[in-house]
Amino acid sequence: MSRTIIIVDDHNLFAMSLKRLVDSFQNYEVLEVMKNGEELVKYIKGNKIKPDIVLLDIRMPVMNGLEVMAWLKENHPAQKVLALTMEHDEETIIKMLNLGCRGYLLKDIEPDEFLLALEEVMQNGYYFTEATAHAMNHGPAEKNVKNITDRELEFLELACTEMTYKEIAGQMNLSPKTIDGYRESLFNKLQVKNRIGLVLFAVKHKILEV
Structure with a gap:
């Protein structure tokens, strides 16, 4: 049975080029191609066949990707979106992940990795870039979850919001230098390289509920 895509x-x-690529993958089929989020919302409201995965652009007229994700989170939170x-x-990536997006791909992605992303979302619910996935699924990163201190956990939860590091320091009543220390400590413990990696890790371990 084909896995369906919108x-x-x-x-x-x-x-249309993307449609041809998806249709060329074994067991995948594009149901519809839409020009903006409003068309998707109308489609879903019409009780038509819901796709296994929605491939969603961010910057679009009428209703953009962030607005679509906010609507889906409120009305159809189980819908998988890449x-x-x-x-x-x-900032945009963190907002999308907070709204329940299952993965974040750039349009210059290679076809093989794109297919891998589709498979990962279908099988495991999320797709992380190859480097991030490796860091979060192998080696000491998993073991170090238990070594996160309460204050580091508090910082991690705030890092998943739209707050700046300076605002996080104010929220935690700490100096920016101390916040930098927490950030670098978590980068090392969790084997991630940036704030997006922290958010993805939090999603995977249900520290951040989406």
């Missing part, structure tokens, strides 16, 4: 992207040439976009700023 593509939501306002760039028609890209969207962001596929050119937007790669940290």
Whole structure:
């Protein structure tokens, strides 16, 4: 039985090329290609066949990707969504993950990794980049979860929000230098390289509920 996909992207040439790629994968089929989030919402409200995965662009007219994710989180939180976009700023990625996005892909991704992302979302619920997935599924990173201190855990939870590091320092009544220390300690313990890695780790270990 084919796994079904809906593509939501306002760039028609890209969207149709993506449809051909997805349809070429064994056991995958594109149900619909839509130009904006409003079309997706109308489709779902119409009680039509829900896709296994929605491939969602971020910057679109009428209703953008963030607005779609907010609506889905409120109305259909179980719907699996993979962001596929050119937007790669940290703030947008963290917002999408907080709204329940199952993975975040850039449009220059290689076809093999794209297929891997689809498979991972279907089988495990989320897709992490190869480097991040390796760090979070192998070696000492898993063991070090138990070594996170209460204050580091508090910092980690705040790092999953849209607060800046300076705002987190104020919230925790600590100096920015101390916050930098917590950040670097968690980077080392969890084997991640940036704040996005922290958020992905928190999602995987249900520290952050999405």
